[in-house]
Amino acid sequence: MLNFERPSCLALMIGVLGLLNPATVDGQDALERLTEGNLKRTREFIERNRAMRTEVPQRGPLKTARANLHVHSELSHDSRGKIEAIVAAAKRAKSQVLMFTEHPSKEKDFYLDGHQGIIDEVLCIPGAEMKGMLVYPTLSLAPFAAAEPKEIASIVRSRGGHVFLSHLEERMDWQFAGITGTEIYNTHADFKKQMGLVQAMKNPLWFVRIASLLEKYPQEVYSALQSYPGDYLRRYDQLCQIHPHTGVAANDAHENVGIQIRMGDTDSSIVVTDALGDQIVKLPRLGIEKLLSIPPNAATGDVLLKVQLDPYENSLRHAGTFLLVETLTQPAVWDALDRGRSFVAFDWIADAQGFSLAAVQQVETQSKRHEIGSQLSLTDGPIRLEGLSPLPATWKLFRNGETVETWTGSDCRFDIRQPGVYRVELWLDGWEDPQIWILTSPIYIE
Known part of the structure; x- marks a missing residue:
């Protein structure tokens, strides 16, 4: 989840003037890709691949199922995603399995209350992001909330569930016997590498400048953050020489990065909120009119602009974990994860x-x-x-x-x-x- 700093009104107004001239933002990493020319070339690259692609006959008796791991819904404190919308986004991204990882809370039991079973042809599996791991248990873990990571991993695995090390960049020295595997790619870890992009996004009005590009090139803008996960793979290679580890991609999907700009409670004010609806700042209308066309009949609360950088569809399409399964059932998915029958694709x-x-x-x-x-x-x-x-x-x-x-x-x-x-x-x-x-x-x- 992206946490915006709440800058002063003066800083934001300086940001507004700067955003009128993109050259004032220091071009680094993913920021360099967020230009009309670069995004157009990326779109042409995708279209070229689509034209060159050939259908390949299935080899062997197993089918390939596309899965997304590390997915959050409204059961997590930092997401508002409804299950129906997430499943619909998964289908558009050609995913057949959603493996949720809710943040545990006292209000909801992520396993008992979690999304489970086939929902509109998509297999949903409940789980949690906890103790530095992705855990997919076969029972409620509420009684073990205070347990240490190794104990949680042992409990989940001994009862037939799965455990993956998560956010490896924060815990490269972790090594647990008997776990299922580890993330070999994590979208949020990739985002944290993009220092120029991170700095630009601290000013919520940066989203105003990117809005038109995001509307025209939604996937290309989102996937501009991608880089080769060399640090993850080095650690993964080390772990696999100790004992087998199944490699998975972590989408870290929340749909919580963006802004909304609304009319304030007076004719002269504009309110900026984050994607979860929390107010970031209130601005004078005079400054925002340089960026937005405000209808003369705009009333209090009217949305003038909504920019969502990470819709579920774009996040889920960005990377997938492909599993070799006999059938689209949880036991078959469990078997594929146990046996390491997986590959990750930036499809x-x-x-x-x-x-x-x-x-x-x-x-x-x-x-x-x-x-x-x-x-x-x-x-x-x-x-x-x-x-x-x-x-x-x-x-x-x-x-x-x-x-x-x-x-x-x-x-x-x-x-x-x-x-x-x-x-x-x-x-x-x-x-x-x-x-x-x-x-x-x-x-x-x-």
Whole structure:
């Protein structure tokens, strides 16, 4: 969640004048991408990928289900999201599974009161963001609210639930035995890296300047914050060499970043509130008229402008966790998470459905297919990693965190000659720099 500082009226008026000239905002990181030209080129990159994409036949008996983890609703204090709207946004983002992570409270039990079961064809699973983890239990955790993180993790896992380390940037030294895995990407962690963008957003009137771009390029504006999660992946590679970890993306979806500008209780005042409805500041009408056209008949409370940077649809589409499942049921999702059958895709760039990676092992006269997450031994026969993609890409094979081979094309074949922890990244040629697209959980070779 973004917490605005509440600047003085004078500071805001200076900000208003500065916002009339975008060049006064120091261009850094994601801010440099938030121009008409850059956003247009990003849109063309997306459209090019869509035109080049080919349908890929399913390999093996398992289906691919797109999931979003780390999702908040009105059950969390920092969100107002209604379940019907979140499910509708998930369907537009082509997600089939929503794994919620509410902030625990005394008023609501996130498990007993949480969103659960199939809702309008989307599988909903209740959970919480607590103690530095994403927890998906099989029972209420209210009696254990005071427990330490390791104890919570043990309770959840011993009863058949799942636990993922969250916000790894804040706890790189954490290592728990027996947990399901960890986030390998977190949208909020990515946002915190964008220092120029963070600074600009402290002035709520920055949203006024971005409003027209956001209306024209909503996904491109949201996804401008994306960067390669190198710090997360380095730690992930270390953890996977200790014991298997399932990698997931954290959308950290709240729909709580934005502003509303309303007419105040007098003809000469304007009220600015955040996306949750809390007042940030009251401004004189004279200053805001330089930015907004105010209808002559505007009455107290009328909304003059609403800018929402993080609608659920954009947040959920930005990154997805793809799970290899037998059916769209919670037991099947649980099994995929247990076995590490997952990959993360930034499929705002391109639809990743159809991507596959497996270890094919020759055992005597038969070839056996082992999906992502599998553990197998070289002593049983030669092993080759085989991958297929709906778009031509640069494939990078990592062994124990180090790049060992690269391949370019829509398919790949890597012969495995040494034991190790193997994962794959796919990169697409962007309009400016190569763009990370897919990150897989590992295959473990003994």
